[in-house]
Amino acid sequence: MPLSALFLVALFGAGAPADDAVRIEQLIHAPPAAVPAKPGAARNANKPDPDAALLGKNVRVRTVDGGLYAGTLQSADSASIVLRIELPGRALNYALPRQGVSILESVENAP
């Protein structure tokens, strides 16, 4: 998934069919790009991660591209967070890049 594609989505958001058609063309014809994940530039590595308090807790994560995930926060650093997601018959350690995370919140007391 090229980074430019995500920029386009974030830039335009959900819109009219004509917008979708234009964006589909842009995404289809966008050259494949291998952009390495940026280290957590916005965070200071010397400061403790505020999300560390959520370690071991059930959390839900909203991503910048409208995704929604839920699981137990396994680890969190400046590059990524890792959720442990229980699936039928197996458990999954699922990593999300830190810059793709929009909201990370505990659901311990959520309905």
Add this chain to the structure above:
Amino acid sequence: MTWLFALQLVLLVIGIALVMRVWRASALDGVLCLILPFYMIVPMIKHWRDPQHDIRYHVLLLVLGGMGAAWMQWNFAHHILADRISEQQQRAHEAGQQVQTLHDYVYAGTQEDDRPAPDDTPEGETVDLGRAGLGHTSPPPGEAAAASAPVTARTTVVASDSADMPRAPSSVRTTFTLPQAIAAATFRRGAFERSTMGFSIDIPEHFHLLAGNDMRRVETAAQQPLDRHEVAWMMHESVLLDAPTAWHVTVRWLSDGWVAANGTFDAWQLLQDARHGSAAKLAGSRGALIGFAVAPSYSGGIADWVEERLPAGATASVLDCHAVRLGRRGVVEFSVVAAPAGSQALCDMSVRLLARSVRFEPGEEYSPAAVGAPRAPYTLGELVAGTR
């Protein structure tokens, strides 16, 4: 046939001789013999004892000859009729064989689909997976190869719809390869009418569509499970179906009736419900649900969302993208199954664009209240979560 013509020729000669004989006795009788049927009886009786104008032997020959000709004609007609009946029976038999062949062809290739793959991961095993690279970095080579596995070569676990389908004899197999099936297919543009279902699709620019036998042939050649709800495949014109990165949008019609849509979605609740959903009616990879790569949203009779799933035994997650367009009598579904992880933006926009391209016929549009329409046994939320 030749004998019949010869006999009729002889009868014509006898008839002419009869008229000439009568004409010599009386021109009026001769003319009347020509005009009036059976008038020959009058001069026959009149000249019965007149050796010059006696026509009784002519009449006798005409009667016998006429009976003979009638018998020959009846025989001939009967023969033709028997031939035609035999021909019709032959055609019916051939048509029956064709129907059987088509039936076997349509249902061919589904026998192994329900079996688990030999490299399925045993239950209880922990798998490390993530989207550290989704949309941000390139996935690792192994993951990339698995994620970008060709849609056409995938052997997805069979949907519940095909579980009840009849199985074809194992000897019946289509001879089409995927390139042959694609080459033989007609890709449609413009409007795609489905009047029996009450809607049509205005195929967007740069997209085209496969339907009917073209779709079935490609589907069978690509070893895709058959689906009785499937209406068409839609592809972007730049996507080659036999390419390694091919993807298509499956168009399905769920004719269960009017579906209640209760305002806006609670995506969090839907995620909780979907984790336990086991009654999926939509096309999908049937893997375990990891989360929503794009959370469900609903507006103007259209709901769209993207599920990230982990198929059984797989080490890479895939995306199932859905958009459903509600109608008065059912739901038009647009789904991309098992798209590579990270392609949620393109995938979601494609299904949403196509869902917006649906035009319902007058009286078939969705309305928030079910006005005289049969109700589906599930709500929109339950359809999304697959809980009923």
